Amino acid sequence: MQKHGYPIRQFLAFYKAADTKFRVHSPFVFELVNAVLEDQRWYYAFRDVEAIRRKMQQSNLVIDVADYGAAPPGGDAAHRRAPIRQIVQRAASSSRQGQWLFRLAQWLKPQHVLELGTSLGVGTMYLAAAVRSATIISMEGSPDCAHIAKANLEILGLHKNVQVQTGPFQENLPAGLKSLKTVDFVFFDGHHRADATLQYFEQCLPHVHAQTVLVFDDIYWSTEMTAAWKAIQQHPQVTLTVDLFDLSLAFFNPDFKNKQHFKLLPSRCKPWHF
Numbered sequence: 001m002q003k004h005g006y007p008i009r010q011f012l013a014f015y016k017a018a019d020t021k022f023r024v025h026s027p028f029v030f031e032l033v034n035a036v037l038e039d040q041r042w043y044y045a046f047r048d049v050e051a052i053r054r055k056m057q058q059s060n061l062v063i064d065v066a067d068y069g070a071a072p073p074g075g076d077a078a079h080r081r082a083p084i085r086q087i088v089q090r091a092a093s094s095s096r097q098g099q100w101l102f103r104l105a106q107w108l109k110p111q112h113v114l115e116l117g118t119s120l121g122v123g124t125m126y127l128a129a130a131v132r133s134a135t136i137i138s139m140e141g142s143p144d145c146a147h148i149a150k151a152n153l154e155i156l157g158l159h160k161n162v163q164v165q166t167g168p169f170q171e172n173l174p175a176g177l178k179s180l181k182t183v184d185f186v187f188f189d190g191h192h193r194a195d196a197t198l199q200y201f202e203q204c205l206p207h208v209h210a211q212t213v214l215v216f217d218d219i220y221w222s223t224e225m226t227a228a229w230k231a232i233q234q235h236p237q238v239t240l241t242v243d244l245f246d247l248s249l250a251f252f253n254p255d256f257k258n259k260q261h262f263k264l265l266p267s268r269c270k271p272w273h274f
C-alpha cells in the first residue's frame with residue numbers, strides 16, 4: 001500500500017545516503033555512472049521521442065484503459081476511460097528516465113530486451129532507438145495503449161524490431177520469455193505490487209546470464225515495492241545492485257565476487273564530493 005508522502009521521504013533518505021562517481025571504487029560501476037548519469041550528449045532520438053510525448057500531451061483523445069494491476073491472477077481487468085494526455089502525465093517514463101534507459105541500453109548493447117508495461121511506448125521508443133539491432137518484446141494489458149504505442153514506434157521507424165504484445169503479463173510472460181530464450185535487459189515497469197514483481201522476477205531468472213541487467217521502476221512507490229526490491233537485492237543470483245532512485249538495476253555477473261549495493265547520483269547533485 002502506498003503511504004502519503006512515502007516517495008518524498010524515501011528520496012530525502014536516498015539523497016543523504018547516495019554517493020557520486022568520485023566515491024565509487026568498482027571499475028564497472030564507475031563506467032556505468034559515466035555512461036548513464038554523467039554523459040550529457042544529446043541524441044536526435046531524444047528530440048523525436050519528446051516531440052511524440054508533446055503531441056500526446058496536447059491530444060484530446062480519450063481511450064479505454066484496462067487495468068490488470070488490481071485484478072486477481074486470471075481475473076478480468078478493471079476498465080476506465082482516460083485522456084491520453086493524463087496517461088502520459090501519470091504513467092509514461094519521464095524524459096530523464098527515458099534518457100537513462102537509452103544511455104544504459106546504448107552502453108550495454110542488449111540484443112534481447114523485454115519490457116513489462118508498454119503504456120504509450122515512451123520507454124519502448126527510447127530502448128528501441130538506443131539499440132536498433134535488438135529484438136524487443138514489450139507487454140501491455142490495455143489494447144488501446146498498445147495500439148497507440150505501436151503507432152508511435154511506426155512514426156519513428158522503430159517498429160520492425162519491436163513486438164508489442166497485448167494482454168496480461170500473467171498470460172504472456174512465459175511465452176515471451178520462451179521466444180527470447182535469454183534476456184539481456186528487462187525493464188519492469190507495470191503492476192507495481194510486491195508479489196507480482198517478485199513473481200515476474202523469479203520467472204525471468206532461468207533466462208538471465210552473466211551480462212543481464214534487470215531494471216526496476218518505482219521501487220520507492222510504496223513500502224511493499226521497497227520490500228520487493230530488498231528481496232531482489234538479497235537473492236543469491238544477484239551479485240550487484242545500483243539504485244539511481246528513478247531506476248534500480250540488478251546484475252548477475254558472478255565475477256563480482258563480493259555482493260555490493262550502490263545508491264548513486266550524478267556528481268552535479270553533490271558537487272562537494274569532487
Ligand SMILES: C[S@@+](CC[C@H](N)C(=O)[O-])C[C@H]1O[C@@H](n2cnc3c(N)ncnc32)[C@H](O)[C@@H]1O
Pocket residue numbers: 066067068069091092093115116117118119120121122123124139140141142145167168169170189190191192
Ligand atoms: C507505468 S506504465 C508503463 C510505462 C512505460 N514503460 C513507459 O516507459 O512509458 C505501466 C503499464 O503497465 C500495464 N500493466 C500493469 N499491470 C499489468 C499486467 N498485469 N498485465 C499487463 N499490463 C499491465 C498498465 O496497463 C500500464 O500501461
